[in-house]
Amino acid sequence: NKSNADKNSDDPYAKDPARHPFFIVNNPRPFNAEPPPELLLDAGFITPNDLYYVRNHLPVPDVDPDKYRLHVEVEGKGARCVQYSLADLKTKFPQVKVVTAIQCAGNRREDMTNVKPVKGLGWSCGAISNSEWTGVLLRDVLEHAGVNVNDPESSGIEHVQFEGLDRDLTTCYGSSIPAGMAVDPKGDVLLAFEMNGEPIPRDHGFPVRAVVPGVVGARNVKWLDKVIASKEESKNHWQQKDYKGFNSSTDWDTADFSKSPAIQQLPINSAILSPADGSSVSQYDDEVTVKGYAVAGGGRAVVRVDVSADGGETWTSAELKPTSQPLYRTWAWTLWEASLPVPKGKGEMKLVCKAVDAGYNSQPERPEPIWNIRGVLSNSWHRVGLKVEDE
C-alpha cells in the first residue's frame, strides 16, 4: 500500500543534493563526478565548492546541525567518550585555515584502464581539487578528550579512526590514519566545518569532516560521526580491503590485502589540463601554452615540472605558480604553465608532463609497470596528443 511518493522515499539517494550540470558523472549512485579539465583549470588555484570533485561511497547524509554531535572515543586505559556539538568545536578550540589539495586514490585511473581493465570508477585527471578549509586541529580536540598528543603511542594509541554518518544497512564509511600523523603539530590535520569560507556543502561532508593534508582523499572522512583514538587500525572495508597497492602481476586471486599497507600519502603526480587531448593547433603558431597541476603527498612541495613536446625526448621546466607554503609543508597543489614551440611539418605534437617533489621522487614513465587491480596510484607521465594543422 505504498503511494508513488512513498516509493521515492525508499530510495536512499532521493535526498542527495543538486549538482553542477557540467560535471562528468562517473557514477550517479553513489554520486561520483569530476569537473571538466577546462573548468578546473579556469577556476584557478582555489576550486570553487560547486566544481569540487565528488567522491561518495554511500548516500549523502542529511544532518541537522543543531542536533549534530561529534563523538570522540579514546580507547585503552581510562577509556572515555566525549561529545562535541558544532558550537563546542567552534568555540572551545582555536580556528585554523588550511589550503590543501585532496585527491582520490583513483585519480587518472583511465590511464590504467587503457592498459587492462581494473575494478574502479573511470576517473580522468579531475578527481582532485584544491580549496581552503576552516576548522580546528584534530590534535587539539584529541588533547581535550584526554589523549597524550605528544606521545600517543606510549599510552597505546597507534591509530586515529574516523567513522562517517554515511551508511547503508550493514556498514558506514570509515578509515584511519596513523596516530603520529593525527597529532603532528606540523601536520595541520583538521576537523573542518567550512570550505572556502562557507559551511561545507552536503556533498563534501556537512557539517564536519576530517581534512588530512598530504593524504589520500579516502582518509579525509566526510560527515564525521566518530573519531576513535585506538591501538588498532580501522577494520572498515575501505581501510582493509580497498585503497591498497599491488604489483602489476597480482590478480584478484593472488592479492593478499593483509600484506599491503593502506594508502596514506599519494605519490608525486601531475596532469596537463590544457590543451585538451586530440585538439588542434596551427603550424603557423609559434608556441602552444600548456597548463596543468602537480601535487605530492606528505607535504612535499612540487619542485619541478618538466614538459615535453616530442613525447619525452627533450624537456623544458615549466613555470610554477608559488603556493606560499613551506617546502616540506606544502599541502596545496601547484599550478604550472609552459610555452612550447610548435614543431613544423610533423603533423602532431606529443605533449608530456612529469613532476618532481621535494624528496626528488619522480613519476613513472608508463602505466604498465604500476598497473594494479584497483587502478589506484595512477601517476605515470601524463600525455596529450595535438594535431598540428597546415592552415
Next chain:
Amino acid sequence: NKSNADKNSDDPYAKDPARHPFFIVNNPRPFNAEPPPELLLDAGFITPNDLYYVRNHLPVPDVDPDKYRLHVEVEGKGARCVQYSLADLKTKFPQVKVVTAIQCAGNRREDMTNVKPVKGLGWSCGAISNSEWTGVLLRDVLEHAGVNVNDPESSGIEHVQFEGLDRDLTTCYGSSIPAGMAVDPKGDVLLAFEMNGEPIPRDHGFPVRAVVPGVVGARNVKWLDKVIASKEESKNHWQQKDYKGFNSSTDWDTADFSKSPAIQQLPINSAILSPADGSSVSQYDDEVTVKGYAVAGGGRAVVRVDVSADGGETWTSAELKPTSQPLYRTWAWTLWEASLPVPKGKGEMKLVCKAVDAGYNSQPERPEPIWNIRGVLSNSWHRVGLKVEDE
C-alpha cells in the same frame, strides 16, 4: 731546502687513515670508495665500520678528542655561541641510538654515466651503508644552546647549518638542513660519537658528526666544528652549487643552481647485490636467489620490492626482512630476497628490481629521463644480466 721527509708533510692527505684492502676506490684523494657488493651483502643488516663506504670531500682531519669543542652558534636576537667538549655532549644530554642508512647523492651514478657522461665520481651501487649510531639529539643540544625548539621559525631560525673540520686553504665542508627537520621530535637527528658501538672511525667523522636519518649523506656532516642555527641556508659550495637536481635537457651552461632546492630526502631506490651482473647460472637449476637492498627518504618504509626475471614484463614481490622501525620512521635500509625460476632455453636471464615506499612512490624505469649533469638521484630500475648455461 726541503728533505724528502718534509715533502711528505706537505701532502694534506698524508695523515689519512688506512683503509680496507678490498674497497673499490673511486678516488684516492680525497678518498672515496665503496665496498664490493658481495661483501656489503654478506655483512648483512649492519655494515661493519671497516666496510662502510667512504665519501670524503677533503683530507681527513686529525682531531685530538681532549681538545675537541663543538661550537653551537645561535644567530638573531640574543645571538650566542656555546661550546661543548666531548664529555659535555656525553654527560649533559640523554644518549640515543639510531640505526639508519646513509646514502650518497651519487649512489648508482654509473647507470647515468652509461647514458651520457656526467661530472662526478663513478659510484656503482655501494655508496650506501647501514649502521647504528650513538649520540645525543641535535634537538636537545639546540634547546640547551637557547633555540626555541618547538617553533624555531617564530624566532627567525629557519635552517641549521653544519661546518666540518675538513678544509683546504679556502674552504671547509659545510651544508644545512631545514630547522623543522633539525628539531623534529620524531626526526632522530643526532650529534653522534659512536658508530656500531665504537668511537666513530676517522674516515667517518671522529669525534662527532651529524647523523640526519632519511636525508642524503651530504648533510650528515662529519668532523663537526660548528652547528649554526640561522635564518639562512648554508652558503657553502656543497649546499648551493652541488647536490641539486635538474632536468635531463639542462647542461652546465643552462643550469641555474639558485632555482633548484638542495637535495635533502632521497627518492626511493633499490639494487640487486647478488648475483653479480654478467655471472652465470645453469639451466638445470630450478631457481636463482636474488638479494639486495631498498631504501627511501624521509623515514618512509619500503613496503614492496618487485623483482623480475624477464626484464620487467612480469613481477614477483620479494620477501622483505623486517627492520622493526615504524612505517613512517624507517631510517634503516630494507634487505630483501626473492627466488626466481630459471628460464629454459633462452640463454639469458634479465633480472630487474624496483621498490615502492610508504608514500607509494616508485622508481623510474630508465635512467635517461632522470639523467642530470651531476649524475645524482640515480634511482632507475636496477638491472642485472645473467648467462644461462647449458651444462
